Amino acid sequence: MSTQQQHPNGELLGAYVLGVLGTDERSTLEEHTAECEECRMELTALQEMEAALGEVPPEAFLEGPPEDGDLLLQRTLRQVRAEQTSAWRRRSLAVGLGAAASAAILFLGGYAAGGNDPGSVTAAPPSATPSASPSTSPSTSSSPPQEGLRVASATDSDTKASITVELTPASQWVRVNASVAGVPSGERCRLVVVSKDGHQETAASWVVSPGPSPTASPQPGEGGLNGSAAVAPDEVESVIVVNDQGKQYVGVDM
Amino acid sequence: MAILRSRGPQATSHEALIRTLYAEHGKALLAYATRLTGDRAAAEDVVQETLIRAWRHPEVIANPQGSLRGWLLTVARNIVTDRYRAKAARPNEVAETETVTPVHRDHSQEVVDSVVMMDALSKLKPEHREVLVEIYYRGRTASEAAGRLGIPEGTVKSRAHHALKALRKLYTPSNPGSALKLRKVGAA
Numbered sequence: 001m002s003t004q005q006q007h008p009n010g011e012l013l014g015a016y017v018l019g020v021l022g023t024d025e026r027s028t029l030e031e032h033t034a035e036c037e038e039c040r041m042e043l044t045a046l047q048e049m050e051a052a053l054g055e056v057p058p059e060a061f062l063e064g065p066p067e068d069g070d071l072l073l074q075r076t077l078r079q080v081r082a083e084q085t086s087a088w089r090r091r092s093l094a095v096g097l098g099a100a101a102s103a104a105i106l107f108l109g110g111y112a113a114g115g116n117d118p119g120s121v122t123a124a125p126p127s128a129t130p131s132a133s134p135s136t137s138p139s140t141s142s143s144p145p146q147e148g149l150r151v152a153s154a155t156d157s158d159t160k161a162s163i164t165v166e167l168t169p170a171s172q173w174v175r176v177n178a179s180v181a182g183v184p185s186g187e188r189c190r191l192v193v194v195s196k197d198g199h200q201e202t203a204a205s206w207v208v209s210p211g212p213s214p215t216a217s218p219q220p221g222e223g224g225l226n227g228s229a230a231v232a233p234d235e236v237e238s239v240i241v242v243n244d245q246g247k248q249y250v251g252v253d254m
Numbered sequence: 255m256a257i258l259r260s261r262g263p264q265a266t267s268h269e270a271l272i273r274t275l276y277a278e279h280g281k282a283l284l285a286y287a288t289r290l291t292g293d294r295a296a297a298e299d300v301v302q303e304t305l306i307r308a309w310r311h312p313e314v315i316a317n318p319q320g321s322l323r324g325w326l327l328t329v330a331r332n333i334v335t336d337r338y339r340a341k342a343a344r345p346n347e348v349a350e351t352e353t354v355t356p357v358h359r360d361h362s363q364e365v366v367d368s369v370v371m372m373d374a375l376s377k378l379k380p381e382h383r384e385v386l387v388e389i390y391y392r393g394r395t396a397s398e399a400a401g402r403l404g405i406p407e408g409t410v411k412s413r414a415h416h417a418l419k420a421l422r423k424l425y426t427p428s429n430p431g432s433a434l435k436l437r438k439v440g441a442a
Contacts, residue, residue: 014415020396059286230270
């Protein structure tokens with residue numbers, strides 16, 4: 001290579017900048033760069049890059065959990081539970097006050113769509129007016145599509161219950177956004193993510209409130225159920241709705 | 255009127271999220287916060303707050319723009335900065351309680367070069383990244399890095415060079431594209 005001949009130490013500039021050259025290599029290189037404008041410019045650019053590496057702290061490359069950090073983990077988990085409980089109480093209260101109108105779905109998932117802070121989540125206004133639309137066809141969410149988002153829907157031929165699910169993959173878990181219709185009011189239901197190995201993880205739970213229209217169909221992403229499940233995205237087999245007796249109302253393969 | 259009698263939202267999946275974040279990033283966060291605060295107890299508070307903020311921003315975790323690790327470290331650093339600044343400004347302040355944090359800022363909308371750099375590093379070829387990590391971040395010599403990585407010393411040096419050159423193509427400080435996306439994360 002001609003550049004090799006012109007700049008015998010060209011490939012060592014990076015190592016020079018990072019300070020890992022031996023004395024001999026270093027002085028050879030310095031002699032060359034003193035003469036070579038091109039190498040000096042390259043050197044300057046690489047030095048800027050080296051400085052930019054300092055933006056990232058060295059701890060960024062440690063892996064795993066901290067040693068002796070179990071109390072820290074437990075404290076954090078307690079705070080999450082406490083915040084969830086208080087957020088849920090506020091939601092329940094608001095729903096209770098505003099629930100003269102009725103909706104088939106209550107907003108009990110962990111993550112409120114559009115909410116930034118579970119502590120300040122406003123109760124989903126009992127899904128406005130029940131649309132009473134017989135259509136349960138999935139409609140697209142108003143939010144921009146996210147990478148790897150999976151959407152599926154199904155209607156159970158026996159129970160007539162229907163479900164539309166949006167699954168958003170994360171590293172080792174999934175976010176679940178669902179609308180469910182056709183489940184009788186008063187039923188205590190769980191949204192369950194079933195993994196390929198048969199493991200079941202509850203993503204959200206709710207009680208279907210009484211309403212004139214059991215077919216109200218909130219849009220996924222706008223109202224409806226939001227939750228998450230610690231199942232790796234690739235491992236998700238299906239999402240089902242069961243009541244507290246274990247009766248399955250509807251399920252959809254993802 | 256609807257009567258809700260439920261145990262509340264499912265706790266388990268949220269706890270699983272916290273546990274996962276802790277298992278993957280806990281060591282890095284705690285070590286970083288300990289160095290910044292010089293105090294293990296204070297550092298644990300910072301890590302706790304960082305994990306809670308991550309949990310409040312599921313959209314970041316589900317769809318991190320760039321590196322989630324970089325985002326977490328930045329949040330931790332900002333918490334340290336806020337708390338220590340606040341304390342320095344109000345020396346007679348009574349002890350903080352858990353519910354009163356001195357400054358209510360979340361920073362999650364900020365774009366910082368460290369996140370951009372973490373992102374750039376994560377896009378390097380693994381053999382390039384590991385050389386930079388050994389030499390720059392772990393402070394090893396070429397021969398130590400060669401021993402740890404099982405490659406000749408000359409290869410360490412040439413890879414260090416090509417790694418820096420590759421990084422130059424990947425790293426644009428405060429990249430406007432990622433800035434836009436990160437800002438969407440939303441304020442506290």
